Amino acid sequence: CFVGGALGPVHIAVIGGTGLYKIDGYTPIAQVNPDTPWGKPSAPILILEHNGVPVAFLARHGAHHQFAPHEVPARANIAALRHIGVRCVIAFSAVGSLQEEIKPMDFVVPDQIIDRTKGIRPFTFFEGGLVGHVPFGDPFDSKIVDIVKGCAASMKGDGVKLHEKGTIICMEGPQFSTRAESNMYRSWGGSVINMSALPEAKLAREAEMAYQMICMATDYDCWHSTEDVDVSMVMHYMSTNGQNARHLVGAVLDQLCKQDNSDLVQAKHWEGQSKGAVSFM
Numbered sequence: 001c002f003v004g005g006a007l008g009p010v011h012i013a014v015i016g017g018t019g020l021y022k023i024d025g026y027t028p029i030a031q032v033n034p035d036t037p038w039g040k041p042s043a044p045i046l047i048l049e050h051n052g053v054p055v056a057f058l059a060r061h062g063a064h065h066q067f068a069p070h071e072v073p074a075r076a077n078i079a080a081l082r083h084i085g086v087r088c089v090i091a092f093s094a095v096g097s098l099q100e101e102i103k104p105m106d107f108v109v110p111d112q113i114i115d116r117t118k119g120i121r122p123f124t125f126f127e128g129g130l131v132g133h134v135p136f137g138d139p140f141d142s143k144i145v146d147i148v149k150g151c152a153a154s155m156k157g158d159g160v161k162l163h164e165k166g167t168i169i170c171m172e173g174p175q176f177s178t179r180a181e182s183n184m185y186r187s188w189g190g191s192v193i194n195m196s197a198l199p200e201a202k203l204a205r206e207a208e209m210a211y212q213m214i215c216m217a218t219d220y221d222c223w224h225s226t227e228d229v230d231v232s233m234v235m236h237y238m239s240t241n242g243q244n245a246r247h248l249v250g251a252v253l254d255q256l257c258k259q260d261n262s263d264l265v266q267a268k269h270w271e272g273q274s275k276g277a278v279s280f281m
């Protein structure tokens, strides 16, 4: 496993989605671009440092946003992060809101996922003779959620509103949903919708990583009015609220970097989930 010079192994990573390309308070100190059996990650991985703690940053859609959600090399991304020592992932994503009370610019830490991808994205490390079945009843990491809640509470004065749970619908895309689909997802209890939670969260679990997505609502999808969602709407809210997003992620990292959280960032509670199959990474 990679040792980040005098800084030691890189246990924590941020996967940045649309609009989150840097993190406040962290200085770039290195860049790595490992080859994995599943190819190169979406972009070279930046190693950032703050108070002596290294953090990896990976742009999910590539350095030039060249990968559509269904093209993201998710297996290479997770394998590359794991290869440099990462065990704890904060994954950021822009999402559409499926509920009136989740307003554009609100943050959500989902606790559940409904898979509406079409099974065409490579979604497992376990194939070709390597058999493994990991539990996925609770797809995210409630210990990271507790930290995010505390950080968001201290940012209320800046207008940060966090929804402490929710079900994310992960759809295939790249087209947005029809109104009938959007209403069906609402009837299923969906809170928010994106195209990026899967297979990333499943692969992170197979790789025995602690993984939590932090979502920022950028639109009301198409159920809310006769207006259609479009990319300019998503980008508008992302850039308007980008500073809050960067502050929130920075605050979460500051907490994770504290000694008290070392068991969490080394994902001790996920060890053994893949019954040893993960050792090939």
Ligand code: ADE
Residues within 6 Å of the ligand: 094, 095, 096, 097, 171, 176, 177, 193, 194, 195, 218, 219, 220, 221, 222, 229, 234
């Ligand atoms: N990402 C941001 N907004 C979205 C929406 N409405 N549907 C799917 N993915 C999204």
